[in-house]
Amino acid sequence: MITTAGLRKSYGGVTAVRDATVEVLPGKINALIGPNGSGKTTFFNLVTGLIKPDSGTVHYRDTDITGRSPHRIAHLGLGRTFQLCRIFPRMTVLENMLVAVRRTRLRELLAGIGNPAEIERARGWLRRTGIEHMETAEARELSYGQQKLLELAAVLMAEPELILLDEPAGGVNPALIERLVTLIRELNAEGHTFLVVEHNMDMVMGMSDHVIVFDRGAPICAGPPRQVRSDPRVLEAYLGV
Amino acid sequence: MRIVSSLLLVAAALAYPWLVPNYYLVYAGVLTVMYAAMATSWNILGGLSGYVSLGHSAFFGLGAYGTGLLVARLGWPWPLALGVSTAGVALFAALVGVAAVRVRGASFVIVTIALVSAMNLLAQGWRSLTGGSVALQVPSPFAGLHRGQTHLLFYHLFLALLAAVLLAWWLISRSRYGSGLRAIREDEDKAESLGVPTAAYKVVAFALSALFVALAGGLYALWFGSLDPIFVFSVVFGASMVLMSLLGGRRHLLGPLLGALIVAPAGEYFLIALGETQIHLTATGVLLVLVVLFMPEGILARRWRRDHNRRAPQVLRRSDGGA
Numbered sequence: 001m002i003t004t005a006g007l008r009k010s011y012g013g014v015t016a017v018r019d020a021t022v023e024v025l026p027g028k029i030n031a032l033i034g035p036n037g038s039g040k041t042t043f044f045n046l047v048t049g050l051i052k053p054d055s056g057t058v059h060y061r062d063t064d065i066t067g068r069s070p071h072r073i074a075h076l077g078l079g080r081t082f083q084l085c086r087i088f089p090r091m092t093v094l095e096n097m098l099v100a101v102r103r104t105r106l107r108e109l110l111a112g113i114g115n116p117a118e119i120e121r122a123r124g125w126l127r128r129t130g131i132e133h134m135e136t137a138e139a140r141e142l143s144y145g146q147q148k149l150l151e152l153a154a155v156l157m158a159e160p161e162l163i164l165l166d167e168p169a170g171g172v173n174p175a176l177i178e179r180l181v182t183l184i185r186e187l188n189a190e191g192h193t194f195l196v197v198e199h200n201m202d203m204v205m206g207m208s209d210h211v212i213v214f215d216r217g218a219p220i221c222a223g224p225p226r227q228v229r230s231d232p233r234v235l236e237a238y239l240g241v
Numbered sequence: 242m243r244i245v246s247s248l249l250l251v252a253a254a255l256a257y258p259w260l261v262p263n264y265y266l267v268y269a270g271v272l273t274v275m276y277a278a279m280a281t282s283w284n285i286l287g288g289l290s291g292y293v294s295l296g297h298s299a300f301f302g303l304g305a306y307g308t309g310l311l312v313a314r315l316g317w318p319w320p321l322a323l324g325v326s327t328a329g330v331a332l333f334a335a336l337v338g339v340a341a342v343r344v345r346g347a348s349f350v351i352v353t354i355a356l357v358s359a360m361n362l363l364a365q366g367w368r369s370l371t372g373g374s375v376a377l378q379v380p381s382p383f384a385g386l387h388r389g390q391t392h393l394l395f396y397h398l399f400l401a402l403l404a405a406v407l408l409a410w411w412l413i414s415r416s417r418y419g420s421g422l423r424a425i426r427e428d429e430d431k432a433e434s435l436g437v438p439t440a441a442y443k444v445v446a447f448a449l450s451a452l453f454v455a456l457a458g459g460l461y462a463l464w465f466g467s468l469d470p471i472f473v474f475s476v477v478f479g480a481s482m483v484l485m486s487l488l489g490g491r492r493h494l495l496g497p498l499l500g501a502l503i504v505a506p507a508g509e510y511f512l513i514a515l516g517e518t519q520i521h522l523t524a525t526g527v528l529l530v531l532v533v534l535f536m537p538e539g540i541l542a543r544r545w546r547r548d549h550n551r552r553a554p555q556v557l558r559r560s561d562g563g564a
């Protein structure tokens with residue numbers, strides 16, 4: 001689904017991502033794990049166009065998307081959330097949802113927001129994420145967990161094929177994590193592919209089909225959870241030499 | 242009740258020149274309405290997208306010189322001169338915008354200051370065209386009218402412009418395009434990652450906002466009849482649009498208008514009381530700092546919230562577009 005080849009990005013002296021040749025399997029729940037600072041978020045930013053690589057390429061299906069602007073990559077069907085949840089704090093929950101609906105024609109752009117069909121669709125996602133009762137609240141009034149759910153719901157409004165989640169369970173209570181895992185599983189069954197960065201190992205090992213491990217900016221191994229868990233290189237990366 | 246009071250206010254605004262005892266107050270009225278129109282157009286960019294331009298006087302000056310030169314040097318009929326010059330400035334702003342909106346925050350502010358400074362130097366240096374620091378004289382297109390009647394006419398022309406700009410802001414703010422601009426204001430990278438073509442949105446807002454300011458500049462040239470590059474291309478003049486919008490409240494349709502109703506008459510008053518000094522420069526700066534520090538949301542901040550929740554179609558906050 002996503003294939004990167006020799007992806008590299010440095011910040012001054014720090015190489016955040018190096019020689020990243022990675023494959024994200026279509027139709028699966030892919031996980032991306034690795035110690036703090038191993039380049040997972042940077043990898044996300046490279047794939048979604050938020051930063052440009054120093055070298056290497058990113059392909060989405062058969063399209064070379066290296067260096068494309070983020071909104072064009074989003075239009076291809078990639079949606080993402082951010083590690084530190086990002087929503088539009090001073091907009092209502094419902095308006096947050098509608099930002100992701102794509103507009104191309106001038107008439108659509110000038111129409112008033114809040115077309116009934118779109119609002120219905122937005123409400124559907126809010127119901128599924130369990131925050132429909134908050135729709136008229138300003139997004140900043142939500143709890144952190146609810147904001148994370150809103151961020152995911154807003155991404156889903158764009159109907160992405162591939163969804164990148166950067167630490168969806170970070171800072172979220174266990175009951176919510178449960179709900180999140182169920183939702184990810186359901187969405188996957190409905191045809192969405194996932195790439196999830198996550199430190200919660202129970203969650204990763206429990207739900208993913210394919211795990212990619214990063215260490216110091218480079219992928220060191222990839223495979224099904226059971227295989228990755230017992231790989232000596234992974235143990236070394238996590239436990240230190 | 243709301244409709245009645247709104248209609249009364251509009252009637253009062255239309256009748257103002259006949260309600261005041263002398264032509265000086267009509268003149269002050271023209272200035273105030275002009276400032277209100279400019280601040281509201283500034284707010285298409287500043288309020289909706291959050292990009293603060295201190296250089297919008299560049300577009301005022303270009304609109305004024307464009308119209309003035311076409312009338313004075315080429316003898317064009319004034320409506321044609323006004324239209325062509327405004328369209329030219331909007332196009333120029335779109336081109337400048339493509340470069341300018343690539344930077345954010347303080348860098349964007351500095352780019353806009355550089356723009357107006359460059360225009361100022363150009364207007365002063367290009368003597369053969371602009372007359373340099375000697376003011377350019379624009380013959381009045383309404384030579385049959387005496388000074389007072391001219392004020393009266395332009396009061397209503399500026400009022401029509403103000404109405405048009407308010408309508409534009411209102412329509413944009415409640416449109417999906419306006420929603421995209423607000424998303425940019427809140428978190429630009431996030432908006433981009435959700436598929437909003439942020440660069441195009443910002444350039445359009447920049448050009449639209451410049452267009453109305455250029456129209457104000459053109460009308461000013463026809464009304465005032467004399468253009469001084471140091472005034473029309475000054476950062477302080479640009480800063481006054483910012484001050485009015487922030488003071489009134491830039492999230493609200495009527496915020497910049499309210500700010501103009503306070504700042505413009507106060508400016509005129511101090512001009513009379515203290516004469517032509519540099520005090521207004523300092524005052525504008527100090528006031529701007531005070532507003533930014535102590536009331537960044539402006540006077541119309543959040544009063545509207547409860548009311549809004551009752552009436553609006555649930556998607557928008559009143560503070561973001563309801564009138």
Ligand SMILES: Nc1ncnc2c1ncn2[C@@H]1O[C@H](COP(=O)(O)OP(=O)(O)OP(=O)(O)O)[C@@H](O)[C@H]1O
Nearest residue numbers: 011014015016035036037038039040041042043083
């Ligand atoms: N904008 C930046 N400027 C400078 N260095 C950066 C920048 N972004 C990331 N880095 C560095 O690149 C490395 C990889 O960072 P990254 O955020 O991608 O790691 P991560 O795997 O997401 O870590 P975590 O699990 O803590 O979120 C780190 O050493 C980090 O300090």
Ligand SMILES: [Mg+2]
Nearest residue numbers: 040041042083
């Ligand atoms: Mg990270």
